[in-house]
Amino acid sequence: MRILIADDDSVTRRFLKRLLERNFGATVGEVADGMYVLDTLQRAEYDLLLLDLRMPVRDGISTLKALRRTSSVGSLNVIVMTASRDERLVMDAVKLGITDYILKPFEPESLTRRFERIFLAYGYPLPFHEPQATEGPADLPPPAPMPPPPIEDDPIAEFSLRPVTAAGDLGLVGPLPADSPTLRLLDVLPQMVWVTGPDGRPEYLNPRAQAFLDGDATAAAGWGWLHLLHPDDVQEVRRLWTMAVRTGQAQKAEYRLQTRPRHYRWCEAEWVPLTGEHGTVLKWVGVWIDIDDRKRLQMVAQRDDRTLWRQRDAVMATDPAGRVTFWNEAATRLLGWSAEEMIGRSVLERFPDAARTIMAERLRGVMGGQEWVGRFQDFRKDGSRVSTEARLVALPRAGQARAGVLWVSGESGSRGHQAPVQPPAPDVPST
Structure with a gap:
């Protein structure tokens, strides 16, 4: 096939x-x-x-x-x-x-x-249903030459736990011995892993989790680990743990952990039960995922969204893949599309076919760090043109990657001041 x-x-x-x-x-x-x-x-x-x-x-x-x-x-x-x-x-x-x-x-x-x-x-052969001695598939000729897509995706690795039943209990009743094969396995995992007893009292932190807490091994002693949480998060985390212990059901939470004195980082925590053959919870196994950068960006974005929404100019933003993540009321007034219509779609979809390649090149340049400012022939939802003064900049993010593109524009002649204009680029062709 x-x-x-x-x-x-x-x-x-x-x-x-x-x-x-x-x-x-x-x-x-x-x-x-x-x-x-x-x-x-x-x-x-x-x-x-x-x-x-x-x-x-x-x-x-x-x-x-x-x-x-x-x-x-x-x-x-x-x-x-x-x-x-x-x-x-x-x-x-x-x-x-x-x-x-x-x-x-x-x-x-x-x-x-x-x-x-x-x-x-549809009658396609499935090798695992109808095993046949067939020749290996012939090599396909390469597809048509492909320039890179206009904006690169930013994949984010995910890690998740599932509840586990321990057949025969595997010696998991009571504290885990230091030389346990289970602990040796958890020691080398790249995730921050921890294990608690059936009542939720921590018994083990793997080396990555200990390093995250600045080597604080006392976090695995009884309920004293609650002192590592931000005071505003303690009550909710205690409630979720009480619910987990009472029901035996997995839980998730986001909270701030103290990684060194007076310094907190946001983590996503997930913990699942490890049960015996009769459904008795023997241990809880959990992970922490450091989401501090993402959480703080979200808070900044929420603050900026409130500011950008009130802007007189049309403001649009995209993610690294070019999908619209923000669209204010001024953009709707200028171009005709509503935020509900545009958010989640490629920003290029609002341009006619003949204009998309040019816009893809321009967006790729901006994602590469080339800010663009100038007069620009844009298109309204009804297909009509509108002359604008626009500025396109890459949204910064920690490291060298870009978080997307910020696009600010206003109809030419509608502003009380003139934006700095570079030599005009060729107009986007009409359809």
Whole structure:
């Protein structure tokens, strides 16, 4: 089975490619935007297209329309992928004859089962159901040359725990001995891990957790660890722990931990029960994830949002992938789209097809640190042009990566002052 993946998110492409190759023996090609799909399909034979509906230059609906008009590949089976819960968008895809659709984000096990049902329904061979001695898949020719997408994604690793039943109790009743194989395993994990008794009293911190607390080993002694929490968080954390001990159910919380005297960092904590054969809680196993940078950025963003919302100029912001994260009322008045219509979509979707490549180049330059200021021909929702004075800057973030793009613009001649203007760039072509 030969499958082509079209998605602007490189992390999603890698995830799907690995899952399809390992679980279904598929030969997988990939492209980063809908604009490369037709050329790639005409250069190599594929059985199925996995198509993201939200892409920066040519989105999934436009790609589907072009595909169905092309006689050589017009009957290809297509599974669309989307993070949007917009029923109209999915119905537009259904009207264009899709095989199925899948909602993001993905979970590996459920996605594998979903693919299995789809492939069986449409007669695709599944190696683990019908093992056959077949020749290895022929190499596909490389897809059409792909420039990098306009804005790079910023993948964030995730870690989660699941409740565990310990068959035979594995010697987990009572304090863990120092030479326990379980502790030796937890010692080398890259996460900050801790273990408590069934009543929630800490018994163990792995080296990474101890280092986070500046080597404070006393945190694993009885309920004294509550003194490490910010005073404002103690009551809520005590309530959640009491609930966990009473019900035996996993819990999550965000709270501030003292990592050195008078210095606190926000953590996301998750703890799950390790139970015996009869459901008795033997231990609680937990992790801390340091979310201090993210939490403080959120608080700054909330403060800035309140300020930006009241700005007279149109203010838009995107994440590193180019999806709109902020859209104020002035942007709605100037351009016609509401915040509800734009937030979560690629900022390039509001431009006509002929203008998207130019805008993608401009946004890529801004993400690379090239601030842009000047007169700019923008487009309203109704397709009409509006002459603006605009400024595009990269949003800073800790390290070298960028948090996205901030775009501020106002209609030319509507301001009481003139913004500094660079030599005007060529107008974006009209459709």
